[in-house]
Amino acid sequence: MQVRVYDTHVRTQDGRYLHFDVLVEPADADQAPAYTLRWLEARGIRAQDIQQSRCDFCHSEFASPPVEEALRQQGYAIIELQGH
Template sequence: MTIKVFDTHVRTKTSRYLHFDVLIEGNDTEKAQAHARQYLLEKGLTDEDIAQSECRFCHVEPGNPVVAQAISQQGYYILELQGCQED
């Protein structure tokens, strides 16, 4: 499975910074952005909480088994990079 990686940066109105990648099988930017919004909702952040956000295609990589399984089950995988863990 070939994975498309969408680099995502979000700054909240309270200055919290989140950096994560949305990994999907296709090259559908709108789908990646929808998965990013869903992830943020799961983190308790709504559109009203967001001051600035960006989700853009970054690169292609081969999928490892964990990522491939998640994509097969839910359509995407989130790779948390910065600021995503609650303190």
């Protein structure tokens, strides 16, 4: 399964910096911002600023089994990179 990867940077209202990837199926690419907000809200994080970008070539990849399972269960997967 191929996925689109959105490189996401968030400044929270309490001053923290978070960096994570949002992975979605190509057909759901327009839902990446909504999935980002859903994930943040589920953790009680209030974003002040969200920057999200995607590169068609270097940020498209094949999903690992855990990512495929997350996509089946919730429509997206998150890979936390910085500021957990």
